[in-house]
Amino acid sequence: MKQIAKLALMALLAVTAGPSQGQTPEAKADLALLETRAAGDPLMGQVWVQLRSETSARSGQSVLRIVETLSGIRQTRDGALPLSYRLQGQVQAAAIRAQTVAEILRSDLNGDWQVSREELVASLSHANRGGGGEAATAFLLGDADQNSLLTTEEIKASAEAMLPVLSGRRGMDVGARLFDLDDDGILTQSEYDRVIAALQR
Ligand SMILES: [Ca+2]
Ligand SMILES: [Ca+2]
Known part of the structure; x- marks a missing residue:
């Protein structure tokens, strides 16, 4: 009986064991x-x-x-x-980048892969244009030399600068990053x- 009581006590202690x-x-x-x-x-x-x-x-x-x-x-x-959360994040970022550049280029009316201020104003004032927030923001962020012309290089740079703002969901992979113990993505x-x-x- 003593043995059984001891086992019962041990079982009880195991259940109520403290942290760690x-x-x-x-x-x-x-x-x-x-x-x-x-x-x-x-x-x-x-x-x-x-x-x-x-x-x-x-x-x-x-x-x-x-x-x-x-x-x-x-x-x-x-x-x-x-x-593959790292790849997933890269795919999402690429999609946002592509959409941003496409939206900016909708104001490239003469098709030279650059956007002048005149083209921006003309395209945004067109009744069927719609949107245009990205193009206007790109001009504010991207016209580094302030010559009222967004060159192809400046379009790329502004799309990159707008990425953190547009991908507000970046925090989504925090849990996965934390748990990725060998940090291989x-x-x-x-x-x-x-x-x-x-x-x-
Ligand atoms: Ca410029
Ligand atoms: Ca891993």
Whole structure:
């Protein structure tokens, strides 16, 4: 009977064990790695602080749910992992760049791949033109020599300058970047599982 009582007591202690009890050395090392990654980047730092505060004193499925919510990564969704988040970000940026240049070139009325102020004004005043915000902004940002002509080089430079503004969704991949423990641009299932394990109590 004494033996049974002892086993029951041990089981009880295991259930009510304090923080980090039972964390493997690997999970502890991954936790330290995540801390280091978060400390090196303000955006990742913000996500990390929130993750830590919400997952502390949690375990099992609730940690998984919190991680999914805060990172926006649903590993249970088919094909979600591995996630080539770096490539995905480059594809999105390229799409925005292409759209911006196209919008600016809609004011290139004589087709010389440059936009003069006269062309901008004439095209924007045309009843069917519509939009034009990008072209006008490009002129403000991009006419570096202020000669009222946006050259092809200036069009490229202004599209690049407008990219951070137009891609306000850039923060989307912060969770994936933080969890990409080997920093190769791809978040794998194994990395995701290691993060979950590191956050478990
Ligand atoms: Ca110019
Ligand atoms: Ca990786």
